[in-house]
Amino acid sequence: EEAAVRAQAETVRRLKQDKADPDEIAKEVAKLLDMKAQLGADEGKHKFVLKTPKGTRDFGPKEMAIRERAFKAIISCFRRHGAEVIDTPVFELKETLTGKYGEDSKLIYDLKDQGGELLSLRYDLTVPFARYLAMNKITNIKRYHIAKVYRRDNPAMTRGRYREFYQCDFDIAGQFDPMIPDAECLKIVHEILSDLQLGDFVIKVNDRRILDGMFAVCGVPDSKFRTICSSVDKLDKVPWEEVRGEMVGEKGLSPEAADRIGEYVQLHGGLDLIERLLQDPQLSQNKQAREGLGDMKLLFEYLTLFGITGKISFDLSLARGLDYYTGVIFEAVLLQQEKEHGEEPVSVGSVAGGGRYDGLVGMFDPKGRKVPCVGVSIGIERIFSILEQRLEASEEKIRTTETQVLVASAQKKLLEERLRLISELWDAGIKAEILYKKNPKLLNQLQYCEDTGIPLVAIVGEQELKDGVVKLRIVATREEGLPVAWENLVEEIRIRTSQC
């Protein structure tokens, strides 16, 4: 076994030397770590491998600061659109998730049977949302939900693809007039991607009914609609020839049907394309396709009023993997930037996606009562990757604490006075720290402020104590002004920190 580990280590070394695809390197490194962990477990505790599980990561203070910035932008958009917020458990009854994800079901994490119910980690936030609506008989809600979901997928961490990752979901449930909530979801994607300044993007739009109509007129048998749809979904990653091969080879579609699909899925455009397809001799004969195209036209009218059609592309190759969509589907893709000098290109794909799923809630309701839903999910991990990398490139120093003032001492034996003063500041709501030393050197205290970005130091000294005052020093400029009386200190700190 040790020989196997050494061989694997050599593989990794060679890939790195050859500057291979980072994802491939990551895959082989993960394999190596797994093998080492296995070996360590066999040899007892001392070979214990210190790592997070495959496909997961810690967020340190700096990463958290970036993450919270992104969340703030996203939440404030959801709030701007009048959403409430809910939360559900991280696991569901296994049967709640069964039959909702089609071919992706194999990626669900199950919990061990330790007696009691059989549980699985949630795979997305949409199915738990539908379960929540059915269980509480809610027929009308606009909510967001930001939480981690779990997929036993092959991680590609350099591209921001993890096994544990956040989804930021916004959904509108209820019986409404056509395409108004759908248009709002697209407006939200547009607002968030613009606000986060991630560069140019396009939001691809299609409709499951148009896809199904297209499959029908191309001669795909009904029973193969979903599986052929899964094949089309791969078009953003692999070329048409390969997808065609899968359709004809693995899935037993006739070559003629595949070729007819091949012609449709090349099409993308705007209102003009919708109009053209409404005249298409085959498609226009299909009820599903006609309905889908009619609604697509209405959607584009609303998007025109929102002034965002410039970034929207009606794209017949967009299929979306999940089984539960019934109407409009969409996906936002960042467009690759020109490489700037010294900046590594981040390869990202889809950063948001969603659609209409009118049947999902009904699957949970004992009487099958439907609640129409449409929603969007922002894929925050890929956005983090970009923001993180941009921050690194910019050399902007990001603060990870909010401390306004360090309570310091100029001489020894002043711990008691520092504790008394900082206690007063905390009670007044001032963000304050001290060094946890009895007799810290003034220089060390000032250095701590420089390192962590604390803007002010309140310096306690023997003479100042006698006079009932404190020196308040601005770290950046080293200015000190006149000593401040203890009773005025809180006010003075407030004024100075609102300025600097």
Added chain:
Amino acid sequence: EEAAVRAQAETVRRLKQDKADPDEIAKEVAKLLDMKAQLGADEGKHKFVLKTPKGTRDFGPKEMAIRERAFKAIISCFRRHGAEVIDTPVFELKETLTGKYGEDSKLIYDLKDQGGELLSLRYDLTVPFARYLAMNKITNIKRYHIAKVYRRDNPAMTRGRYREFYQCDFDIAGQFDPMIPDAECLKIVHEILSDLQLGDFVIKVNDRRILDGMFAVCGVPDSKFRTICSSVDKLDKVPWEEVRGEMVGEKGLSPEAADRIGEYVQLHGGLDLIERLLQDPQLSQNKQAREGLGDMKLLFEYLTLFGITGKISFDLSLARGLDYYTGVIFEAVLLQQEKEHGEEPVSVGSVAGGGRYDGLVGMFDPKGRKVPCVGVSIGIERIFSILEQRLEASEEKIRTTETQVLVASAQKKLLEERLRLISELWDAGIKAEILYKKNPKLLNQLQYCEDTGIPLVAIVGEQELKDGVVKLRIVATREEGLPVAWENLVEEIRIRTSQC
């Protein structure tokens, strides 16, 4: 089997009729649901039980509003004390958790072995924090972490005890002068419980070294320290006689040793008790106890400077269940309020706890390098229960959205104008909604504002469109001032919402 379900249903009915202990009812209801689920699973999909897993719950918009209020108070306290924030994955390698929790290890949730690493859901945030420090070779950090943890415990949901629940942890890691960080942790608990206005509370304090010294002088063999400590930990739930029985019966302690422990664990007090025990003929001979008592004295000096000793009780019966504590331990308990008229008493116990764990990081370091740590965990679920119940009693109406204005129409056929106007408002950062109807009635639009607490309505009408103005109505007073020009609307909404 169906007969068994019916019998169980009858049991539940009877308990409810007899107004039995709510926890007992909850237990039997859970059992009933489990039985039904079992039966349903046997009979196929149609008997599917719509529920969240045992010991978990959803948070609807109202509960989330309460939860976010509490989080805000807690985070702002952590931030005030200069903490950074981190996050770790929801699961860890199984071996990361092994050997850290003593008798509680049986409550850990394991994931199913689906190939690859063996994983477990985190049981607390402390062990993942220690793993994070060791893995990243961090020797100095002050951080908070708010996240869900998982325990396969017997849920008592009416008392706020769940299988999935939030912990809010604040920890200080690093080599510092004694008791300064420890005192800050207690100050934080004091600030948070005061800020949340949960009523009177007491923070019990003890030290593992004092406990170990006490066990030694009482004649407990070294090998039994941890298990006897677990018994003492039960004293807040069961009477001494029962704990003594466990010590002597199950754990094989001599009756004399148990009785000597029984005398010590009755003691609680302040500085006076510390002084007395420092003079105790037995304890003062024990090195561990002497060190613990010396540090306890220092701690009380610092807490005096912070002005919080009024709520602190040095209590020799406090033991804390977890294995990893090495020094100071503490636990905050809410004191039962007098029942006010019409208010059901919520029985809550510990709402915060923590202590010093100087050895935990070393367990992860390949060379055993130690990083001293002290921290506190706020048990938010019990706090929720109280806040939730108080809100219900107060009849305060809590808003679950932040919408400032509803864009409404006075006549039919104005959807396009509503969409154009709301798009402008969103782009200007105004929180706005419309009803998703082509032609909603004005009355329904006004009613929606009343129901959801939206303070303003911007009404688009045919005449106003011609004049380039909008009516802006205050929902509460039904006042309508002069029509506002489109270009002034954003400013006007900002002014009015800052007032109401």
